[in-house]
Amino acid sequence: MSSPIRVTVWNEYRHEKRSPAIAAIYPEGIHGTLAAALSKHPDMAVRTATLDEPEHGLTDEVLAATDVMLWWGHCAHGEVSDAVVAKVRRRVLEGMGLVVLHSGHYSKIFKALMGTTCSLCWREVGEQEVLWVADPSHPIAEGIGTCIILPNTEMYGEPFGIPVPEEQVFISSFAGGEVFRSGNVWRRGAGRIFYFRPGHESYPIFHNEQVLRVITNAVRYCRPTAAPVADKAPNVPMGWFRKG
Amino acid sequence: MSSPIRVTVWNEYRHEKRSPAIAAIYPEGIHGTLAAALSKHPDMAVRTATLDEPEHGLTDEVLAATDVMLWWGHCAHGEVSDAVVAKVRRRVLEGMGLVVLHSGHYSKIFKALMGTTCSLCWREVGEQEVLWVADPSHPIAEGIGTCIILPNTEMYGEPFGIPVPEEQVFISSFAGGEVFRSGNVWRRGAGRIFYFRPGHESYPIFHNEQVLRVITNAVRYCRPTAAPVADKAPNVPMGWFRKG
Amino acid sequence: MSSPIRVTVWNEYRHEKRSPAIAAIYPEGIHGTLAAALSKHPDMAVRTATLDEPEHGLTDEVLAATDVMLWWGHCAHGEVSDAVVAKVRRRVLEGMGLVVLHSGHYSKIFKALMGTTCSLCWREVGEQEVLWVADPSHPIAEGIGTCIILPNTEMYGEPFGIPVPEEQVFISSFAGGEVFRSGNVWRRGAGRIFYFRPGHESYPIFHNEQVLRVITNAVRYCRPTAAPVADKAPNVPMGWFRKG
């Protein structure tokens, strides 16, 4: 049997500490809720890390022992250390999977990997979102069926400032009429990156079974497919690749 | 000054002949309406062709003299000759642009170039469509602004059975909540292909100024960027490419 | 434990019957050699099919029971029935993997799925090919290292008339100086397609351990990721997707 997927759930963990309303939804933090859900699956070994821990909880040891990282941040992107971002980025390029959630679109790590603005338009009135499955055979959509309906969400609308997705899993519509590419896959180096839109701190999105199903599928999809690929730029002599 | 873009507007032209209601919207056929609109631009030389003409109006001479073809079909895709489709396909691969409109998603030529089912779900209740510009700098969206609102349309919904678009210009939402990739670019061989969703025969979509603006932009975007590239598979000797 | 991958190795099987020299290399046909190699892996259940069998060996039963198909053809592409090609294409779009080998670039099925000419330039003087791994973390390159060196091959050179590959696994150079995109992945519908260049009938390419390793990897990579996705274009009422 193969070894479990080592998952690190990273959370900014500020809203939950400051707002009783948000703490009521996520009493152990968004990371706690996600970790508890993923830990139900025997093929996953889950830990968490948060902004206010030393090195944001992302020491070299933790990074080396992570197969897939989840990233949730919102109000404190700017407080994330550039050095830590550089390390996470290197690990993605070596093969670590990265699942970026909701407001993580504006995180340093996502912008560093995309190279683009990652901007969008938005509105917070608690309107309905329908996430349509655009690619029914995609492993990340396994078990979802036609769509996911979320009754109350923050709206994110196009244009979304990203490179054209390599795999288009979900596209959302909102009650107000906007649309959004809400489940997108890219490969960067040896790592797979999945951006998934749902997840505002003031709604119980991460208690939704279908949302958790997608995140679970995404962790499996983004697990490394090879041993870590170290970055190198060797100076090679003529004929170096020939055997014998 | 560069020579005009030679446009051929192809239309199945059956609904307009059979239905007085549709003929009232498009008295000279959908092709006539589109040709009249494009002909207003001095950089375009426009002709039309229809299914019931000999060779569907697409003789070798017409094909050789076409830079960009528009394709509208709906109820008679099966009557289009395979031989004509093969010729149109070859011209696209040589560099001719192709703009496929609405129900043309199920045309033989579009399916032959995509290789996929090109299926979708649909509903005809005259609901509102909003076409969002997902790529504001794209030449096909020039002059459109944020979106196009069409008050009454047939609905097309995801999943749309296409290869992942190379350029994503528009994404639509519908009053009923569905979404659709409604303006998509692919390159096949030397030819650019643009699929544009609006256009049902029973609505005056092709009289909408913004829709016509997009089609005009698309003709310019899909014009050939090089002399026709003939298909060949030469047997070449060692060193054939070295000069002198 | 998961069930084995059901592999069907399809071979034109004409050269081997006509040429003693080729029969000496592949006494049981190219399909026999490939099937024997794949059958060594307990996760694969392998059968073969050839052009001169009824329905080319690809009955509805065989197609329904195939997870991944290998395709090798060369001198008799034109004899493959359009009806069989249509069935194979439908199965790929439903999720069946397809691994197209060497001269299969000009097969009806590959051209139907790509939509392009699939042309290239070529030369048969038995020169050396080096297949470079362009994507070291790709599962199809697992175990290959830096490159594969084939001492005697037919040359295929760019331009290769294909859509831009979605994943670029191998790029070849030849002793004569030409280059070729020699290991390319696309998704069409629910199916993954891998084109792999090596494999001329007059060289013992399919006895090369690294070539067989790549083909084995490709079978695993292209296995279906979901239950077959049937083609459909439903007419849906307003609100059909809402539960309850």
Next chain:
Amino acid sequence: MSSPIRVTVWNEYRHEKRSPAIAAIYPEGIHGTLAAALSKHPDMAVRTATLDEPEHGLTDEVLAATDVMLWWGHCAHGEVSDAVVAKVRRRVLEGMGLVVLHSGHYSKIFKALMGTTCSLCWREVGEQEVLWVADPSHPIAEGIGTCIILPNTEMYGEPFGIPVPEEQVFISSFAGGEVFRSGNVWRRGAGRIFYFRPGHESYPIFHNEQVLRVITNAVRYCRPTAAPVADKAPNVPMGWFRKG
């Protein structure tokens, strides 16, 4: 008549000042050679900028007045100010074209836009490179024919640590047998980016007429297709997009 393309040729300009051998090849700097070649075309208005000028010659005024930037750097990538890189990156995302030459693959600006390592293997023995045209109809290959042969070059070999190119214009082979994706297009935000491999400081590559032809074509191809698209993330009310 349309206004000229405003080109800024940026050069690190260190090798030429330190090495008499390199200064003999590029007496006015690589930037001077490139600017002189581009200035022959009446549709281009060319200026230059170099590392040791204030703000590396890339003031806000210069950036705002640049349609397409060429970037050549090699030994001093680390000396380029992060603030200037951030400004150039923003201009690319707004629509400015960027043509990255040779060792510019390791520049801060290219890595920031790609998000990947941009690593490769290399060798400097003055071997022959053949740049094959993989996409004969591409505007950047206009006038090139089959290939470009450069008798003496530094070698760059795969794997090249880049996102999969959106358009694959050139692929190179080297005398030593290596291959390289040597002419690649991506879109990031509103800007087009072209990476072009030739160009080592110790060879007269930028005096080669075909290389200059490609660079000239690339400038035209990467010119902005729209007015600059400012980055924004507006908070929008319900129904904001509806007219009247």
